[in-house]
Every structure is written in C-alpha cells, then in structure tokens.
Amino acid sequence: MNTHGVWAIYRFEMARSLRTIWQSVATPVITTSLYFVVFGGAIGSRISTVGGVGYGSFIVPGLIMLSLLTQSISNASIGIYFPKFTGTVFELLSAPVTAMEMVAGFVGAAATKSIVLGLLILATSALFVPLHVEHPLAMIAFLVLTSVTFSLFGFIIGIWANGFEQLSVVPALLVTPLTFLGGAFYSIDMLPQPWRTISLFNPVVYLISGFRWSFFGKGDVSIGLSLGVTAAFMVACLLAIAAIFRTGWRLKN
Template sequence: MSINIHAIRAIYRFEMARTWRTLMQSVISPVISTSLYFVVFGAAIGSRIPEVGGISYGAFIVPGLIMLSLLTQSVSNASFGIYFPKFSGTIYELLSAPISYLEIVISYVGAAASKSILLGLIILATARLFVPFEVAHPVWMLLFLVLTAVTFSLIGFIIGIWADSFEKLQVVPLLVITPLTFLGGSFYSIDMLPPFWQTVALFNPVVYLVSGFRWSFYGLADVGVGLSLAMTMAFLVAALAVVAWIFKTGYKLKV
C-alpha cells in the first residue's frame, strides 16, 4: 500500500500553521508557566531541600517539568486537532477523501507530537536560565522525548474522537493526566516516599516516563531504564491498538 505523502503533508502543514496563529497559547503560555515552576519550586522551595541523589533540587525537577508540559501539551494539541473537524463537520469530508486512516493518524499525531517536542526543547533551553545542568545521555533523552510525545499525542487523538463537547475535551487532561504527572515523581523521587506509597506509585504509568527521562539527564532513576523504555513502548502499542479499533469500528466517526 502506497502512502499519500501529499495528503499527509497538507494536513501536517495546516496543523503546524495553527501553532503559529496561536503562538501565545501554544508556546509562550506553557513556557511562562513552566518558568514560574522553576521560580517557585527551584528557587523558593529548592533552597530548603537538600540535594536529591547528589543533584541539586532545581536541576532534579527539570526533567519532570519538561515531562509535565510534554504530556499535557501532547494530549491537548492532538485532541483539539481532531475534535475541531468533528465540531465543524469537516471530518466527513476528510473521511470521504482519498486518504487512508493511517495517513490521517500520521498527519494529526505527527503534527501534535512535533509541537510538543518543539515546546519540550524550548523549555529545556529556558531551564538553563534558571539552573545549571547537563544531559548525560542526549540520544536517550531525545528517544524518550519523541516516544512520549507520540504516545500521548495518540492518547489525545483518542480523547478528541471520544469527546462530543469542549468540556469533555478537558476532562481527561485535567482530572487524569495532570494529577498522574504531579504524583509521578516530577517533583520528587519515589524513594523519598514510605514503602507502602512507593508500591502504590509503581502503578502510576507516568512514574516510568519521568524516571526514564530523568535517567537520560543524570543517570538517576526510580526504576530501571530498561523497564521505563519497555513501559513507554507498551503504552505506545496500547494507544495504537485503540486507534486502530476506532477506525475499524467507526466509533464516534460514522453516523
């Protein structure tokens, strides 16, 4: 089966162009919000917390804050990207066009992931203005960045198809993704928790994402990097399976 590169490029460029039209919401606002986290947690609170695993607290939270923005923005970008055609009714023109479901997913998820990766790199550069740090394994850092962005863009794509109102579009990011990220070791090591809560934390999927990403910076992890990578791939495969089922059954797409 040949891939319609022209269709993918057209949708991808349209979605990326929306980023520049909404630059304040898409890029500037998340960067400012993350900078405030650095000021509050890194400077104000960090001065009262000793080093974590030999890493200053300000530097320790850098991977967690990047991951927090990456997860929320991936879900938000992908969910709104596919929901708006549903809301406006243009989704039916897309479904009847000579473009496969695979090409639709590649276009929308690729654009959402690209935005999130770009934002993550901007936040990474911004973090250097607040705390000194080094990336011990840059290739692994980029790998985790790309895999996480694609996985959660797929999850956002699923949410965008499932939602039938703008309120539902915000339910999962606000009530599920953000709390899991805050409780997933973004601002602390789970080794600092009592034994019972350490066990509970291991059921939080975000722990594996944050841990693997932090390892790529400092060689410091709450769980083994192999397990983090395996769990990330498992989430990716699960999201792909759900997307495949949606297009196979026409769930929320066909009247």
C-alpha cells in the same frame, strides 16, 4: 503511502498552531519559569540535593514531562475534534488517505509541537539552573516517544469527546494529577512504604524516571522498564485507534 495527503494535514495543523503562537508556546514557557521561581526558590532552599543532584536541576525533567504530556494530549485532541465539530471530518474520511495516513498527519503535527515546546522549556531551564544531559540521544528518544505516544492518546480523546468540556477532563483530572504524583518534583525513593510500592502502579512514574535517567544517569526504575511501559502504552493506543476507524465509533455515527 499518500505523502501529499499526510503533508497537507500536517501543514494545516502546524499553521493552526502558528496562529495561536502565544497560547501554544509562550504560556507554557512562562508557567515553567514560575515553577522554577516557586519550587526552586521555596523548596530548593530546604532541599539542597536529591540523589546527589541539585534540586533545581532535579525537577527539570519532571517539568518538561508535565508540559509534554498535557500539550501532546491537548494538541492532538483539539486537532481531530474541530473537524468533528465543524463536520469536515467526513471530507477527510472520504479523501484518498488511509486511516493511518490521517493519524500520521494529525499526530505528527501534535508531536512536533510538543517536541519543540519541550526543547524550549529545556532552554528556559538552563537560564535558571546548571544543566548537563548525560545521555542526549536517550533524552531525544524519550522526548519523541513520549510526544508521539500521548499525541495518539490525545487523538483518541478528541474522537471520544462530545463537547469542549470533555477535551479538558482527562488532562485536568487524570494526567496532571498522575504527573504530580509520579515523581515530577521528588524521587519516589523518598516516600515511605507502602506509598512507594503504590507509586509503581502510576504509569507516569516510568516516563519521568526514564527521562530523568537520560539527564543524570539515574532514575527511580530501570531504563529498560521505562521504555517497555512507554512502548506498551503506544501499542495500546495504536490498537484502539485501529478499532475506532474499523468500527467508525464517534466518527461515522
């Protein structure tokens, strides 16, 4: 494995984020604080607990997951789109690095930024509500697995996009609505039928439920099913990326 090549891509992407530290870190943290003020203050005053957990604490995993999904996709898609836009992607394709080494560099940097952001939001949340992580290792595992999976998905979007507008289409029109409808601010057990059953077709439900389980030891679906759905989506993204590099779709033509 060409570790020097992977490290060069990774370091370049991390340096790019440091140049936009306000946009990359401060903005999501401030936005999360506003969510606590609005949702925790307005709704929390009317809903004291959900499943035995205080409402303010209950929404923490959903808020982290909301930022994690959007930032993972954004970081990875922009990371690969700019080389396409400037034409330097051909230098990368002709460099002595394999496709998977290139993906490891871009996706690794995007996932790292998302994980750091998730931990910062977790620390910010502790300023507003009492927090106790019942399964810290599971929480870190879900944080890493989700960041890597959606960074892979963002990498695919960056290759697919033909313009800056398309980079924001999927996060804005698909991922964010699915997150809001996936139990980020409520338990799907609170929904009447048939909406609860319909919610089970939303893949984000399994991500939020598994992450919430790591905090409180309870979720809307089993932890095994949450892990299985997340892992299946990661495999699907890896297969799609392998097909893209094999055919050169949107990269070489």
